Amino acid sequence: MSFTLATWNINSVRLREDIVAKLMADEAPDVLCLQECKSPVEKIPQEQFQSLGYTHMVARGQKGYNGVAIFSKIPMVEAGAEDYANLGHARHIAGKLENGVTVHNFYVPAGGDVADREVNEKFGQKLDYLAEMRDAFHKDAPKKSILVGDLNIAPREDDVWDHKKLLKVVSHTPVEVEALAEVQDAGAWVDVTRTDIPDGKLYSWWSYRAKDWDVADKGRRLDHVWATPDIAGAAHGSRVLRDARGWEKPSDHAPVFATFDL
Structure with a gap:
C-alpha cells in the first residue's frame, strides 16, 4: 500500500477552508494533518472536505486557539490524544490507519x-511539553508510526536563513534544538524530510511580517515528518509546497509532503 501524507499549519481551518480544499483537490494527499485549526471540532468545515474524498477525521479543537486534525481518504480510527505538560491545549491527536500505521499530529507550543x-512562561511551557514528549517515547517506544506537525523548532543550521543571527531567537536556540533531539532520540524517530533532502537550505515557514517573503526568503523549517525505523525506509518523495505560501489569504506555513510504500 502506497500513501502520501501532508502536514500543514493552516492558521484557522475555517478562515482558510478554501485553500485546504485547493490542496486536497490539486495535490490529493491520502492523509492531511492540520495544526492551529483554531476551531471547536464540531465547527470544522467537513462537508467540502468529505466531498473531496476525505471521509475520515480525528481531531481535538479549541475556540480560536490551537487545534489539530487529521483528514484521511484511508479508513482511520482515533488512537489517542495527549495533553503534555497539562496545558489544557488541543495540541496532539493520533489516528490509526487501516494498514496499521499510527499517525501522530503535533502542534508544539511556539x-x-x-x-x-x-521571564517567559511560554518558553518554559514549550520546554516542559518537549520533555514530556521525550519521556513518553522512552516509556512506550513507538512502532510503525509517523510523527508530523508544526514542532516550532528549526533544528539544523540549514533549516534557517541565518544560523548565527537566529541562535538567540526562539525556534532555533541551542536549548530548543537539544530538547527536540532528545524527543527524536527517545522514539528513535527518523527525520524523513532530511533523509530525502539531506543538503541545502529548506524552509516551511515565512513570517507574515515580510511582504516580500519570497524574495527575501528568510524562512525556517518548523514543520516536520518523522517515522519510526521500521517504516522509515519506505518513505520517499519528500517536498515542501512552497507555492502555497503565496496563495490567496495564505497561512505563514507551507505544507510538507512524504510518500510511504508499505
Whole structure:
C-alpha cells in the first residue's frame, strides 16, 4: 500500500477552508494533518472536505486557539490524544490507519518571544511539553508510526536563513534544538524530510511580517515528518509546497509532503 501524507499549519481551518480544499483537490494527499485549526471540532468545515474524498477525521479543537486534525481518504480510527505538560491545549491527536500505521499530529507550543523560562512562561511551557514528549517515547517506544506537525523548532543550521543571527531567537536556540533531539532520540524517530533532502537550505515557514517573503526568503523549517525505523525506509518523495505560501489569504506555513510504500 502506497500513501502520501501532508502536514500543514493552516492558521484557522475555517478562515482558510478554501485553500485546504485547493490542496486536497490539486495535490490529493491520502492523509492531511492540520495544526492551529483554531476551531471547536464540531465547527470544522467537513462537508467540502468529505466531498473531496476525505471521509475520515480525528481531531481535538479549541475556540480560536490551537487545534489539530487529521483528514484521511484511508479508513482511520482515533488512537489517542495527549495533553503534555497539562496545558489544557488541543495540541496532539493520533489516528490509526487501516494498514496499521499510527499517525501522530503535533502542534508544539511556539514558546513566546524570549528564550528564557525565568521571564517567559511560554518558553518554559514549550520546554516542559518537549520533555514530556521525550519521556513518553522512552516509556512506550513507538512502532510503525509517523510523527508530523508544526514542532516550532528549526533544528539544523540549514533549516534557517541565518544560523548565527537566529541562535538567540526562539525556534532555533541551542536549548530548543537539544530538547527536540532528545524527543527524536527517545522514539528513535527518523527525520524523513532530511533523509530525502539531506543538503541545502529548506524552509516551511515565512513570517507574515515580510511582504516580500519570497524574495527575501528568510524562512525556517518548523514543520516536520518523522517515522519510526521500521517504516522509515519506505518513505520517499519528500517536498515542501512552497507555492502555497503565496496563495490567496495564505497561512505563514507551507505544507510538507512524504510518500510511504508499505
